[in-house]
Amino acid sequence: MEAFGFIFAHDWVHSLDPLTLVRPAASLPVLGKYRAIDFSLSSFVRAGIVRIGVSLDTEAVSLLDHLRIASQWDLDKKEGGLFILPGKYLGTLDALFKNTTFLRRANEELAIIAWGDCVYNIDFHELIKYHIDKAADVTFIGDPEEPYIFVINKFLLLEILFAYKDLRDFWRDAVASIRNDLRIEQFTTTIPMYKLSDGLETFYRLHMDALDLDVYRALTQNMILTKLRDFPPAKFSTTCRITDSIVSDGCIIGGHVIHSVVGRNSVIRAGAYVENSILMQDVVVEEGARLVNVIADRYTVFRANREVISSELTVIPREHVI
Amino acid sequence: MKVLALILAGGTGTRLGVLTETLAKPSVYFGGKYRIIDFALSNCAHSQLEGIAILPQYRPVELISHVAMGRPWDFVRRTSYFAVLPPHKEWYQGTADAVFQNIEYIDYLKPDTVLILSADHVYLMDYRPLLRYMDLKNARAVLAATTVSWEEACRYGTVITDEHERVLEFQEKPAEPKSNLVNMGIYAFHWPYLRELLLEDSIKEESTHDFGGDIWPRIVSSGEPAYAYRFDGYWLDVGTIKSFWEGHMDLVAPFPRLNLYDPRWKIYTNPADLPSPIFLGPGSARSALVSEGSMVKGNILRSVVGLQTFIDDDAEVVESVIGPRSYVGKGAKLYRVITGESVYIEDGVVIGEGEEIPNEVAPQIYTDGITVIGRNVNIVKGSHLGKQVAVQEGAVVNGVYGSGAFIYRQ
Numbered sequence A: 001m002e003a004f005g006f007i008f009a010h011d012w013v014h015s016l017d018p019l020t021l022v023r024p025a026a027s028l029p030v031l032g033k034y035r036a037i038d039f040s041l042s043s044f045v046r047a048g049i050v051r052i053g054v055s056l057d058t059e060a061v062s063l064l065d066h067l068r069i070a071s072q073w074d075l076d077k078k079e080g081g082l083f084i085l086p087g088k089y090l091g092t093l094d095a096l097f098k099n100t101t102f103l104r105r106a107n108e109e110l111a112i113i114a115w116g117d118c119v120y121n122i123d124f125h126e127l128i129k130y131h132i133d134k135a136a137d138v139t140f141i142g143d144p145e146e147p148y149i150f151v152i153n154k155f156l157l158l159e160i161l162f163a164y165k166d167l168r169d170f171w172r173d174a175v176a177s178i179r180n181d182l183r184i185e186q187f188t189t190t191i192p193m194y195k196l197s198d199g200l201e202t203f204y205r206l207h208m209d210a211l212d213l214d215v216y217r218a219l220t221q222n223m224i225l226t227k228l229r230d231f232p233p234a235k236f237s238t239t240c241r242i243t244d245s246i247v248s249d250g251c252i253i254g255g256h257v258i259h260s261v262v263g264r265n266s267v268i269r270a271g272a273y274v275e276n277s278i279l280m281q282d283v284v285v286e287e288g289a290r291l292v293n294v295i296a297d298r299y300t301v302f303r304a305n306r307e308v309i310s311s312e313l314t315v316i317p318r319e320h321v322i
Numbered sequence B: 001m002k003v004l005a006l007i008l009a010g011g012t013g014t015r016l017g018v019l020t021e022t023l024a025k026p027s028v029y030f031g032g033k034y035r036i037i038d039f040a041l042s043n044c045a046h047s048q049l050e051g052i053a054i055l056p057q058y059r060p061v062e063l064i065s066h067v068a069m070g071r072p073w074d075f076v077r078r079t080s081y082f083a084v085l086p087p088h089k090e091w092y093q094g095t096a097d098a099v100f101q102n103i104e105y106i107d108y109l110k111p112d113t114v115l116i117l118s119a120d121h122v123y124l125m126d127y128r129p130l131l132r133y134m135d136l137k138n139a140r141a142v143l144a145a146t147t148v149s150w151e152e153a154c155r156y157g158t159v160i161t162d163e164h165e166r167v168l169e170f171q172e173k174p175a176e177p178k179s180n181l182v183n184m185g186i187y188a189f190h191w192p193y194l195r196e197l198l199l200e201d202s203i204k205e206e207s208t209h210d211f212g213g214d215i216w217p218r219i220v221s222s223g224e225p226a227y228a229y230r231f232d233g234y235w236l237d238v239g240t241i242k243s244f245w246e247g248h249m250d251l252v253a254p255f256p257r258l259n260l261y262d263p264r265w266k267i268y269t270n271p272a273d274l275p276s277p278i279f280l281g282p283g284s285a286r287s288a289l290v291s292e293g294s295m296v297k298g299n300i301l302r303s304v305v306g307l308q309t310f311i312d313d314d315a316e317v318v319e320s321v322i323g324p325r326s327y328v329g330k331g332a333k334l335y336r337v338i339t340g341e342s343v344y345i346e347d348g349v350v351i352g353e354g355e356e357i358p359n360e361v362a363p364q365i366y367t368d369g370i371t372v373i374g375r376n377v378n379i380v381k382g383s384h385l386g387k388q389v390a391v392q393e394g395a396v397v398n399g400v401y402g403s404g405a406f407i408y409r410q
Helices: A036-046 A061-066 A092-097 A100-105 A124-133 A154-163 A170-177 A200-209 A213-220 B014-020 B037-046 B060-073 B095-100 B103-109 B128-137 B191-202 B211-221 B241-252
Strands: A003-009 A051-057 A081-087 A110-115 A138-142 A147-153 A184-186 A234-236 A241-243 A245-247 A256-258 A273-275 A290-296 A307-316 B003-009 B051-056 B081-084 B113-118 B121-123 B141-147 B157-161 B167-172 B181-190 B227-230 B235-237 B284-290 B299-305 B316-318 B333-335 B337-339 B371-373
Touching: A003 A036, A003 A092, A036 A051, A036 A110, A036 A124, A051 A061, A092 A100, A092 A154, A092 A170, A100 A154, A110 A124, A110 A154, A124 A138, A124 A147, A147 A154, A154 A170, A200 A290, A200 A307, A241 A245, A241 B284, A245 A256, B003 B037, B003 B095, B003 B103, B014 B241, B014 B371, B037 B051, B037 B060, B037 B113, B037 B121, B051 B060, B060 B081, B095 B103, B095 B113, B095 B191, B095 B211, B103 B191, B113 B128, B113 B191, B128 B141, B128 B181, B128 B227, B141 B157, B157 B227, B167 B211, B181 B191, B181 B211, B191 B211, B235 B241, B241 B284, B241 B299, B241 B337
Parallel strands: A003 A051, A003 A110, A051 A081, A138 A184, A241 A256, A256 A273, A273 A290, A290 A307, B003 B051, B003 B113, B051 B081, B141 B227, B284 B299, B299 B316, B316 B333, B337 B371
Antiparallel strands: A110 A147, A138 A147, A234 B284, B113 B181, B121 B235, B141 B181, B157 B167, B157 B181
8 A cells, every 4th residue: 555654843842952952853963964854754765655744843944954955865756755844833733734735635545654853764664564464543653652653544644633623732632532443553663763852861872872783784774865965985094093983974083083973074183082972063173172971063163172071961052162 | 058068988997907897987986985987077067067968988887877867966957968978870989089979969059169078087177267268368279288297298198388378289198208298188179160170080091080199189280279278286097007096095195185075176976875984893994085884893094995895803904995885804904905896805815915026917007016806806715815916807716816916707
C-alpha cells in the first residue's frame, strides 16, 4: 500500500535552550553535518515515500533555509515532493487540521506521521508491512503516550480531524479519547532512537553513543540526505591528534580532539584541546584553548588559551566569542 | 549566446597507467572526493558561463554518469545550456576535430566566443578576466599560458611572445624549449574565425586536427594577432603518475598552493551523501585529507584517503593516495602507493618497501618509487609488493613481488 508522509516540525520547545532559542528542535544540528529532520526525511525518501508535508513555525528561518533546496532529498518532483506548510499551530491536531488540503490531495492511502525532532534511521517498509499484517487502524513506534512515528489510514485521519477539530493534540487528546474503538498496534524495534526535545541530556547522549561504530553505522547507513555545503575533505595537520571522534568535511584540525564530534567547516588550531565535546558547524577553536564537556553552537569562537572546563555540560550559544 | 565553453574530455591518460585502464582521465578521482573534471566544471560554474558542453570520447560512461546533466554545478537552468557530446559520426581524430564534428551544435547556439577547456587539469581559474582580455586586445584568438620549470617545458606546447604578449612562435613539445611559458590548453576564439579555421583544417590531409599541433601554428604563421593571457595561479596537468602524486602531496602540505577551502570558489562534485569520517582508537591522521564516509583506526601520514574507505587497526599509510571504497587491513603498511577505487588490501600486506628498480613493462610511467594499484584489486593477506610496482585492474595478488614488477590480471 502506498503512503505519504507528514512531519511535525512546528513545535518550538525550549528544552534545549540556548540551542533551541534560535531554532526548533527539528532543526538542531546533529552528528557534524545533519539536522534532526534529515533522519525522518531520509527514511521517508528511501522507502519511496515522496509526498511529504512539513509543518513548521513561520519564524523557523533556520529550518526554512535548510529545506530550501528540495532536490537535496530528491523531493523536487512534479507529482508529490516536499510541501512546506508554515503556520502558527496550536498543536499537532491543529497542524494537521489546517492542512487538510494537503492531506486530501494525497493519492496515497496511508499517512506516516513523524516528529521531526526524532533521530533514527528506519526502514519504513517494515512498519507499513506490520501495519497491514496486523490490520491495524493505527500503528505507532515509541512511547504509547508520546510516539515518535505513527501510521494511520488517510480517511480515518481526516475523520478524526473533523470530529475532534477543537482539541489540541492529535495523539494525546483525539486518539486517546477514542482509543478503545481503534485497533492500535505498537511496532517495536531495537534501532537507536533519540527524541531531541527531551532535553540536552538526550542530545549529548546521541552524540556520545555515535562514537561507537555500531551505533554510528546504524544511524547513518544507507544514506542520510542533508543540505550539502560542498566542502573539501577534512584536513589534518602535522600537530593534530584524533581519538574516538567524528570530524566533518571542511574542517582543518591542528589540535587534539578526544571523544568529540566536530561539525562541518570548523577549525581547531594547533595546541588546542577538545574533549567530550560537541562542536556544531563553523566553530573556531584557537591556539591553546581547552574545551571539556562543551556543546558549542554554530559560529562560536574560542579565543587563544581560553578554557571552558567543567564536569557539567557547558552550552555556548550561537555566535558567541569566548 | 555570448560564450560557449567546450570541455575536451576525451583523454585516454595512458601515462596514468593502470589508473586509466577502464577510466577516462577526467574521471580519475583527485583530492579524495573529487574527479579531475570537477575543477574545470566548477571554474565554469563560478565564471557564470551560460553554455557548457563536454566532449568525451574514451570510456565515457562513468564520466557521463558523474556529470549528471550538470546538476551538481547548477547548470540546469532555463537560461543555460548544458550538453554532453560524445562522437556521433566518427571517432574524434584530435582536439580540433572534436570541435569540428560539433559545428552544428555550436552554430545552433550562435555563440560570439567559444572557450576551449581541458578536463585534465587541476586549477582554480576565473575565465571572465581572460574573456575581457580578449575584448581589450580586440583579438580573435587568445590562449592562456603559465610558466613552468625549464625541465618540464618540453612536456608542453611552449609559447614565445613579444612585449605586448602577442604570440610570435608556438612549439609543440619541443626537445629544446626556447621558452618556459607554456600553453595551458585553454583557448578563447571568436566563433566565426574558429569555424573558418576548422573548415580549412578539416580538409588538410597531413593535419592531425589538433589545436596545439595544427590550429595554433596555423594562426601564428598566418600573421593573425593572437595573444597570450598569463595565469600565475596553481595549475597542475595531471598527466603522469608523478604529477598525480605530487598534486596530492601539494594538498597535504601545511599551506597548500591549491586552496580547496576558499568559500568563494568551492569545488563542486556529484555528491556521495556520506556521513562524516570517524576516527577510532589510538590511530592518527597527520598531514592528511580524509573524505566522508571513511573510518580510520590506523595511522595516516602525508596521505589522502578517498570516500568510504576503511583504514583498520595498526595499518600504516604513508605518502599514499587511497581511492574510494577501499579497505586497508590490520597492520598493513603502504608507502607511496596510489590506488584506484574499491581496492581490498588484506591484513599484514606490505607495499612500497625495497629498492627502486625500474618497472619491467613501463619504466617511463611508474617512476619516483610510487607503486600503483588499479581498481578492484584484491591483495591477499601476507603479500609483499616492492616499489614502482603496477597492478592491473581486477587482479588478485598473492605472494611476494619485488620492485618494478608488473602484475597482470589472471
